[in-house]
Amino acid sequence: MNKPGKKKKNGNGFGRGNPQNIKKLLLKKQVIDIFYKEGMKTISELCEVTNNSIPSITNIMNELSAEGLVKNFGIGKSKGGRKPAIYGLSPDASMIVSIEISRKFSRIAIFNLHNEQIGKILEIPFGLENTENILSILKKESDTLLNTNKIRKSSLLGYGITIPGLIDIKKGISYSYPQFGDRPISETFEELFGLNSFIEHDTKAMAMGEAWFGYARDKSNVLFINIGSGIGLGIFINGELYHGNSGFSGEFGHIQMNPEGELCYCGKIGCLETIASGTALVKKSQMKIKNGKSSIISKIVEGDIEKINLKTIIDAANNGDLFAIELIEEAGEYLAKGISILIHLFNPEAIIIGGEIAEAGNLITDPIRQKLNKYTMLRLKQDTRIVQSELKEKAGLMGTIPMVVNKTIAQNYENLNLLARPFPES
Numbered sequence: 001m002n003k004p005g006k007k008k009k010n011g012n013g014f015g016r017g018n019p020q021n022i023k024k025l026l027l028k029k030q031v032i033d034i035f036y037k038e039g040m041k042t043i044s045e046l047c048e049v050t051n052n053s054i055p056s057i058t059n060i061m062n063e064l065s066a067e068g069l070v071k072n073f074g075i076g077k078s079k080g081g082r083k084p085a086i087y088g089l090s091p092d093a094s095m096i097v098s099i100e101i102s103r104k105f106s107r108i109a110i111f112n113l114h115n116e117q118i119g120k121i122l123e124i125p126f127g128l129e130n131t132e133n134i135l136s137i138l139k140k141e142s143d144t145l146l147n148t149n150k151i152r153k154s155s156l157l158g159y160g161i162t163i164p165g166l167i168d169i170k171k172g173i174s175y176s177y178p179q180f181g182d183r184p185i186s187e188t189f190e191e192l193f194g195l196n197s198f199i200e201h202d203t204k205a206m207a208m209g210e211a212w213f214g215y216a217r218d219k220s221n222v223l224f225i226n227i228g229s230g231i232g233l234g235i236f237i238n239g240e241l242y243h244g245n246s247g248f249s250g251e252f253g254h255i256q257m258n259p260e261g262e263l264c265y266c267g268k269i270g271c272l273e274t275i276a277s278g279t280a281l282v283k284k285s286q287m288k289i290k291n292g293k294s295s296i297i298s299k300i301v302e303g304d305i306e307k308i309n310l311k312t313i314i315d316a317a318n319n320g321d322l323f324a325i326e327l328i329e330e331a332g333e334y335l336a337k338g339i340s341i342l343i344h345l346f347n348p349e350a351i352i353i354g355g356e357i358a359e360a361g362n363l364i365t366d367p368i369r370q371k372l373n374k375y376t377m378l379r380l381k382q383d384t385r386i387v388q389s390e391l392k393e394k395a396g397l398m399g400t401i402p403m404v405v406n407k408t409i410a411q412n413y414e415n416l417n418l419l420a421r422p423f424p425e426s
């Protein structure tokens, strides 16, 4: 694979305008795409799928092998006669660093071209709202993770970064975090890391992860609800991630649930986030415990209620703590009210409940399912499955891999974008 870097003005040596060369270029991109999405193939399988001759596919395999991107994985199954050689993307030809930046913490992971995680996920207690040095912290920590796993920077394809809040996909800027300034966020990270960096909204990246590697694989009309400190929505319509006009689609957490409710940080009153988000649950538990409510949450945080976070509440609930179970149940009931609106609008085949809350499993999905009976037209409800995220904490991190792979290969191959799932122009 070509080393990542600035887009080459003159392409990659095939030259422009020559139909023969463009055809070859497209075929190369198509083969990479097939390997990435479907895994290993024999030359005759590739001939069949791409409708090309054995000599032209063999020639492409030789070139991609010379570039180090494709590898012969040995002998495949024979359909009669000699057993054929089987080819695929060389997993370690390039690595992707994936960074999920949240409000109060961040997580970093490394993946290879087979989407396999290298080493552990590194979680750091710094996010967009509790430090001024998030950029230098991320640089230091991701370099440490690379060193720990003995991965050289020269073998990286690029960085995929997810951030919360409002991101304008046309301008590539954040409206929620002024510390990024008014230049494209990806440029800031490219300068930081010295490599291709791509930005996606956190919930949309999670939805993308589920669509490529999780429950929404092979499904077309699916909604993904991310419940962490906030509440976001990823929308897949006809197999495509919907961004909205400017990239602001899916602000599900800011629909009004209670006109008499609390002031939300967005400036409105009684948003779903003020009732059913992780932040709301933490606030509610702190207040009730302070007023004498008994719960093992107090024991988990050793009496310091400031230490309570969503994970504490979920851990307590998973350990049978009635107070924690009821908190989550109550959130589920309000979520159901919001979700019923989504079902009536989108008629999705499934709604995936993900984000930090996914660890609560049935404790969150059961009350949602139950209350949907109350709010949703029967025929529509019957059509929609409420399921838990398959990838759980990995959804967002994994969701950036296809984005980095696609966009970097697209850049290296003159922006010829052939992948079926579309990507935002961030």
Ligand SMILES: [Zn+2]
Pocket: 253, 254, 264, 265, 266, 267, 268, 271, 273
């Ligand atoms: Zn709000």
